[in-house]
Amino acid sequence: MRPLTDLRAVLDAFAARQAAERVAAGSDKKPLLTAFRQLQQAAQTGDHRRMAVADRQLHETIVELADVPGLTESWRAAADAIARFHLDTLTRCWPDLTILFEAHRRIVDAVLAGEPMAAEEAARQHLDAVWYRLAELGAAGTLPDDPLERACTYLELHLTEPVTLAFLAGQVAGISPGHLARLFRERRRTSFTAYVQQLRLYRAVGLLTTTRESIGRIAELVGYADASRFAGHFRRRFGLTPREYRQRYAGAGGS
Numbered sequence: 594m595r596p597l598t599d600l601r602a603v604l605d606a607f608a609a610r611q612a613a614e615r616v617a618a619g620s621d622k623k624p625l626l627t628a629f630r631q632l633q634q635a636a637q638t639g640d641h642r643r644m645a646v647a648d649r650q651l652h653e654t655i656v657e658l659a660d661v662p663g664l665t666e667s668w669r670a671a672a673d674a675i676a677r678f679h680l681d682t683l684t685r686c687w688p689d690l691t692i693l694f695e696a697h698r699r700i701v702d703a704v705l706a707g708e709p710m711a712a713e714e715a716a717r718q719h720l721d722a723v724w725y726r727l728a729e730l731g732a733a734g735t736l737p738d739d740p741l742e743r744a745c746t747y748l749e750l751h752l753t754e755p756v757t758l759a760f761l762a763g764q765v766a767g768i769s770p771g772h773l774a775r776l777f778r779e780r781r782r783t784s785f786t787a788y789v790q791q792l793r794l795y796r797a798v799g800l801l802t803t804t805r806e807s808i809g810r811i812a813e814l815v816g817y818a819d820a821s822r823f824a825g826h827f828r829r830r831f832g833l834t835p836r837e838y839r840q841r842y843a844g845a846g847g848s
Contacts, residue, residue, distance in 0.1 A: 598678070601720060628654040636694035655704060744766045798838070801843065812824075
């Protein structure tokens with residue numbers, strides 16, 4: 594099953610990149626926003642079968658938005674092949690479906706922002722997270738082989754927790770802190786600290802535009818102990834305060 598899910602991950606990552614490029618060029622975002630709202634509604638019901646359908650629809654919407662000849666057919670074939678496994682792992686790994694819904698935010702936010710590299714990376718790591726969840730539940734041989742991918746997937750799942758480079762390198766990636774730091778610089782083209790900050794800020798964007806949580810609560814939900822520090826990082830990244838960003842864009846993702 595792992596080769597088939599890896600194929601699905603490759604197709605999803607490629608589709609997310611192409612979809613972000615299409616959005617940057619002016620393609621309509623409404624179908625993706627609609628699919629994301631439907632995913633949220635499915636998560637709120639707690640029905641895993643309904644969630645599996647909504648999850649597939651969201652990813653298929655991204656594939657269709659990519660508008661690459663032959664991609665939709667190839668993606669559907671891969672998705673059909675792992676459909677039973679997908680439902681089983683969804684039920685096993687995410688008893689709380691709101692967590693799974695939140696796990697999609699980074700993909701959707703990156704596509705909507707028209708940022709191809711961020712969208713591609715988010716989509717690839719999203720499916721890696723399934724294997725990490727299985728590993729945490731005791732399934733053998735499920736972690737990504739690549740140490741950087743293991744580290745990035747762990748961060749996606751534990752973003753609200755304080756994670757040091759030393760812990761991530763030794764306990765997750767299985768390499769030295771210096772080696773992991775080099776991998777972030779060489780392959781993600783940023784430092785470990787900047788990468789974590791980027792993950793947190795993109796998740797904050799999703800929460801600002803699709804929930805009514807307070808700014809302080811959102812800061813906590815994305816791993817900031819200090820709301821003022823969160824606001825400062827957010828403004829430097831997006832050119833707006835969190836409140837200004839919500840006022841300008843909340844209608845796009847509405848909850």
